Amino acid sequence: MSLDNAKTPFPILLAEEIDGTYRAWCPNCGLYHFHSAEDGHRAAHCSGGLFGESGYWLLNKEKVAMDGLPEVRTWEDHVKNWKDKAKKK
Numbered sequence: 497m498s499l500d501n502a503k504t505p506f507p508i509l510l511a512e513e514i515d516g517t518y519r520a521w522c523p524n525c526g527l528y529h530f531h532s533a534e535d536g537h538r539a540a541h542c543s544g545g546l547f548g549e550s551g552y553w554l555l556n557k558e559k560v561a562m563d564g565l566p567e568v569r570t571w572e573d574h575v576k577n578w579k580d581k582a583k584k585k
């Protein structure tokens with residue numbers, strides 16, 4: 497299956513910060529995945545499935561509980577963000 501990245505927003509996973517690590521429940525795997533504690537796009541730790549191709553976007557659960565869900569990022573946002581970061585290096 498191929499995703500149309502220009503139109504498909506990333507799936508959002510809400511993450512809990514535990515000892516400087518994000519722990520996010522993955523509905524694709526039925527497991528927790530662990531990542532560095534920063535909001536943003538991640539390559540999925542899934543063994544295949546939908547997320548395996550698209551990755552996912554981690555958001556801090558507590559922040560979302562206080563501020564609500566931000567606008568969903570699109571693939572273009574992700575690419576732009578990545579290019580901006582690359583420029584700064």
Ligand SMILES: [Zn+2]
Binds near residue numbers: 523525540541542543
């Ligand atoms: Zn997974």
